[in-house]
Amino acid sequence: MAKAQTIIDEEVLDEIEEPKKRKKTKEVTNETLTFLESLNGIGPTTRKRLEDAGFGSKESIALATRAQLTEISGIAEKTATLLIREARAQFDLGLKKGISYQEAAKKRIKLQSGSSVFDELLGGGFESGSITELAGENGCGKTQIVHQLAVNCINQLKKDVVWIDTEGTFRFNRIKEMAEDLGLDHEHVLERITIGRAYNSEHQMALTEEAITMTPNIGLVIVDSLMSNFRNEFAGRGTLAERQQLIGKHLAFITKQAEIMNFVAVVTNQVAAKPDAMFFGDPNRPVGGNVVGHTVTTRIMIRKGKGEKRTATLTKNPELPDGKIEFAVIAEGIRDYKG
Ligand SMILES: Nc1ncnc2c1ncn2[C@@H]1O[C@H](COP(=O)(O)OP(=O)(O)O)[C@@H](O)[C@H]1O
Ligand SMILES: [Mg+2]
Structure with missing residues (x-):
């Protein structure tokens, strides 16, 4: 049957x-x-x-x-x-010939960050068709980066933005400042951003599906931040398996839609201290475990420096070398760090 x-x-x-x-x-x-x-x-x-x-x-x-x-x-x-x-x-992602990957790759879009060295680190910008994760401590600039990406999506790609806001940190004023610096009408920009304020994990998953399905001409999907609702709700060890299963489902939906619709997907993530690496390298790692680590195609660690200075370290991408660059978070948005 x-x-x-x-x-x-x-x-x-x-x-x-x-x-x-x-x-x-x-x-x-x-x-x-x-x-x-x-x-x-x-x-x-x-x-x-x-x-x-x-x-x-x-x-x-x-x-x-x-x-x-x-x-x-x-x-x-x-x-x-x-x-x-x-x-x-x-939509079934059935068997394909290798050549179709070449065709798909040609259609991939690189969304610019505002900083040319940041774009170079990513082989030209934030790539469509898969998920990029921005991870780092509070205040390192993840939300600033996604504000800039939203404005750039509308400016560079002339496409709409879906923004799932789990912490209430979307600021229309930052969009206005960044848009005006590029000579754009900020109301036109705000008009093209669909925001879903997600109050819990279930709401987050439902809003994501609804917004992606209902928004025509999507260029960028932002989830800022991916894990905060899940971490608040699934606190005990006993619920970890269930939590991971839901996150897996959430990310799988976004990945599949990003591939089919060829949009850029960016999720931000918190970090927690690694118990096993107190002395070497970065003491922090993104939360969400292997489910997040394996599902995102690109992982970028952001760190705060002095004043406007920030560093971005590419730690995962299937076809780019790892690397580290400096950039700046300023009133106008994301830019190269001038020292
Ligand atoms: N208008 C602005 N001008 C310059 N820097 C800003 C402005 N707004 C925010 N920032 C910088 O961004 C930081 C907040 O970054 P945010 O993206 O919210 O961090 P995260 O999302 O990683 O927790 C502020 O501490 C400040 O350094
Ligand atoms: Mg934030």
């Missing part, structure tokens, strides 16, 4: 139009059904409209924006939203 095809999110079944034609218990045994045919809630009229508009496949819907689906095929906005959500959830 091809059960997977019949089990569609109840929410989708309930919301998608033409509910009269839906047969909840219908078994789908035909493996060749298209994505649209496999959704019981999508009637023939809607299906034809979508197919005629070039949205017959799961891939085309997963990569479409809500506006495209409603404008080109004329379907309801709610249906479009649910279809996109379902298509993205089902």
